[in-house]
Amino acid sequence: MKPFLRDFVPTSYKDIPDATAYEAGYLVTKNAGWRNIRPVIDNTKCVGCLNCYLYCPDGVIFREGSKINIDYDFCKGCGICSKICKPGAIKMEAEK
Amino acid sequence: MAINAKTISETELFYGHKACAGCGGSLAVRIALKVLGENAVAVLPAGCMSAVGFNFPQLCFGNNAIISTFAGTASMLTGVEAGLRAQGITDFHAVGFAGDGGTADIGLQALSGAIDRNDDILYICYDNEAYMNTGIQKSSLTPFGARTTTTPAGKNIRGNLRPKKNLFEIVAAHGIPYAATASVGYLNDFMRKVEKAKQIKGTKxxxxxxxxxxxxxxxxxxTVEIAKEVVDCGLWYLAEYENGDFTLNHRPKEFSDVSAYLRRQSRFKHLTDVDIEIITRSRDKKWEFINQNFK
Structure with missing residues (x-):
């Protein structure tokens, strides 16, 4: 479970809740546009050490069965995952 | 079982935030919250992590989180803990995430007061060695020689003139139940420390x-590489303070080259060989102290 993108985006004053609090984990914008390069996983080389998942500052790498995958909506393309990957299963490729 | 990449909770509690790509502070917050779980109540003062986490309506914390006054991280933590306790809630962790300026300069008296009262809180200082959120101004945790906008490097003065404040030992000198140093380059060590702090009653x-x-x-x-290198070259150390004793958790067999660590960062680019000699000597002096006083 993690915070996820919502459809409803408050735009006017009446959309804002009366209380001093607002729901935790309410995401309305992606970070995908920040990226010049994107990490691409070669799952045949992946040994499942999960270091990329652990060291990702944005937490966008996740387990999917025995494979790992990336949430490209929120990846900023910093490249830490590619550098930490010992078997070299993550390559950084230019965004088109 | 020791907590590691395979055993840590898969729940993400700090997600979609607007921190710069490769931010070390956001990595520390993310990992700490994963270890503490969604019953953690986070308090964040002015600083990078509150600026990138609360851009209404984009709310990146999956747990309860609140922004405090700059100086009041620890005092708000005291209030959060007391308020939840008064309501009969016991299953929670009051945790604060403040930067180096919010801890060592502006928030120091509130932190000192909370330790004095021994409130049941966990205070995490993510130290990026300057006021980064406002555009890189010197804090008292900026190391000697570093160039910031308030300690520029020019013909007469080469960056920061003062050494980094020894906050870990200042906190330990209060007789705190638990204090530790960590680095985002060694996350297994950090996760173990957060897990340990979770079990301890009193100020951590x-x-x-x-x-x-x-x-x-x-x-x-x-980011991660340089966070490892700073430990390996001896300019930072991984230690714990508990029951009145200091323990060193990681002893590099041989220090890596200090100048290699400094030269790869543009904030140290202007340093001369004499400056690097001063830094190396102060490191050796520090380790002499560590070898004498840490277990």
Whole structure:
């Protein structure tokens, strides 16, 4: 479970809740546009050490069965995952 | 079982935030919240993590989180803990995430007061060695020689003139139940310390070094590497303070080259060989102290 993108985006004053609090984990914008390069996983080389998942500052790498995958909506393309990957299963490729 | 990449909770509680790519501070916050779980109540003062986490309506914390006054992280933690306790709630962790300026300069008296009262809180300082959120101004945790906008490097003065404040030992000198240092380059060590702090009653303090690619002048993918290197070259150390004793958790067999660590960062680019000699000597002096007083 993690915070996820919502459809409803408050735009006017009446959309804002009366209380001093607002729901935790309410995401309305992606970070995908920040990226010049994107990490691409070669799952045949992946040994499942999960270091990329652990060291990702944005937490966008996740387990999917025995494979790992990336949430490209929120990846900023910093490249830490590619550098930490010992078997070299993550390559950084230019965004088109 | 020891907590590691395979056993840590898969729940993400700090997600979709607007921190710069490769931010060390956001990595520290993310990992600490994963260890503490969604019953953690986070308090964040003015600083990078509150600026990138609460851009209404984009709310990136999956747990309860609140922004405090700059100086009042620890006092708000005291209030959060007392308020929840008064309501009969016991299953929670009051945790604060403040930067180096919010801890060592502006929030120091509130932190000192909370330790004095021994409130049941966990205070995590993510140390990126300057006021990064406002555009890289010197804090008292900025190391000697570092160039910031308030300690520029020119013909007469070469960056920061003063050494880094020894906050870990200042906190330990209060007789705190638990204090530790960590680095985002050694996350297994950090996770173990947060897990340990979770079980301890009373005030806990963890000081984690979190490189800032923007302020340090390194590439975004070098954050973790440089956080490892600073420990390996002896300019930072992983230690704990408990029951009145200091323990060293990681002893590099042989220090790596200090000048290699400094030269790769643009904030240290102007340093001369004499400056690096001063830094190396102060490191050796520090380790002499560690070898004498730490177990």
């Amino acid at each position: 303090y963890i000081h984690i070094l979190a490189p800032c690619p923007t302020g340090w002048g390194v590439k975004t993918d070098e």
